[in-house]
Amino acid sequence: MDSALTGKQDAPRRRGRLASFVLDDHRYVLLGTSAVAFLGMLLSSQPRPAMSFLAQAFTVEVVMYYLLVAWLVVSAIALVFKLAKWRTYAEVSPFTRPAVRRVLRYASYVVWAIVLVLVVDRVVMGVASAWSVAVAAASQENPRRPEPMLESMCYILYQGRQTFLTGFITTVELAVFGTVIAFFLALLLVFARIQTVDRPDNDFVRFWKKVGAGFAKAYSTVVRGTPMMVQAMVLYYGIFGLFRMTSLTTTQINGIWTTFLAGLVTITLNSTAYMMEVLRGGIESVDAGQLEAARSLGLSQWQAMRKVVFPQGIKYAIPGLSNELVINIKDSSVLSVIGTFDLMFATTTVAGIYYQQFQTALITTVVYLFLTMLASWLLGKFATRFDVKPGPVLGTSDQPIKVEE
DSSP, X not given: OHHHHHHHHHHHHHHHXXXXXXXXXXXXXXXXXXXXXXXXXXXXXXXXXXXXSSTTOHHHHHHHXXXXXXXXXXXXXXXXXXXXXXXXXXXXXXXXXXXHHHHHHXXXXXXXXXXXXXXXXXXXXXXXXXXXXXXHHHXXXXXOOOSSHHHHHHHHHHHTHHHHHHHHHHXXXXXXXXXXXXXXXXXXXXXXXXXXXXXXXXXXXXXXXXXXXXXXXXXXXXXXXXXXXXXXXXXXXXXXXXXXXXXXXXXXXXXXXXXXXXXXXHHHHXXXXXXXXXXXXXXXXXXXXXXXXXXXXXXXXXXXXXXXXXXXXXXXXXXXXXXXXXXXXXHGGGGGGGTOOSHHHHHHHHHHHHTOHHHHHHHHHHHHHHHHHHHHHHHHHHHHHHOOOOXXXXXXXXXXXXXXX
16 A cells, blocks of 8 residues: 555656656757657668658758758757867856757757658568568469568568467466466475574474575575476476386376476476575565574564564565566476467468578567566566565564464
């Protein structure tokens, strides 16, 4: 609740800073907008695509082009003036006068608008034109891949859309389910990892605490010290070999121990080790006085960890935990080595059909980039919602402390 309220209070402040930069400050108007204008000139010099809406407005585009040139000229003059009057530029330069700055600011909006129009005309309409040509080529009785690179990529994507979609869905399932399952396993292992022998513990409890802590430490060392690709091969072929010792046929084994299940187990076990260490770091960042205060109030070690330390430690670890999903989206690509039909396996399959490894890899790059950016944005919202500031140290608040039995 506090974090949500703080976010709502900070939102107007952020909007105020943005509005101040755009409307009032805009201190980098000449330098930044010059780079944008140069980009617009490059776009304008490119051939017009078939769906270009500026093809019928040649005069308008010429005017736009020379407006961009004029902006670069003004920026060059300002740069020369800056170099010549380095120490007294702010006092003697005509570009620092309020009226001139206001004109330059409004002119920069015009430059940005011109470049935006050129981006839509050359880039967006160019992709739309290439897609139209690719679909038309694929719809012919004897389909033939177009030669231009963009049209060829669109053709490959259109023809292999079902293969890419299957790989895309598999990658998302592996990353999401693997991360969620690993989180709960990491909770169990981190609890075993941080166990210490308590005075009231009998010999049986002491033994299992030491075994649990040793197992968790060894598990983390082995998993984090070996590549996921090797882990996938060991798990898949090792368990497959165990099934071969039974009376099951190869077809029956493939129906039970599928490559998808093997990939999911690999991602889960790999992420568990990393998330366990992230959780351990979050728990260790909690003030030791919290645990001591809880124990002084009569809570056992288990009660103190469960009710006081764990909730705070998980909040501290949320950014690191959420980042594991982005890592799993990318690292799932190594599972193609065991035949898991993820996005990377789909890429290899489509590339083998058209003998266009480079173009197919570019398509996959865009898809992975989209997935990771979307996941990062969603996880950023999640972390902002739950990553609250730590409250007062237990036992120092003016409010009475309620201890559950």
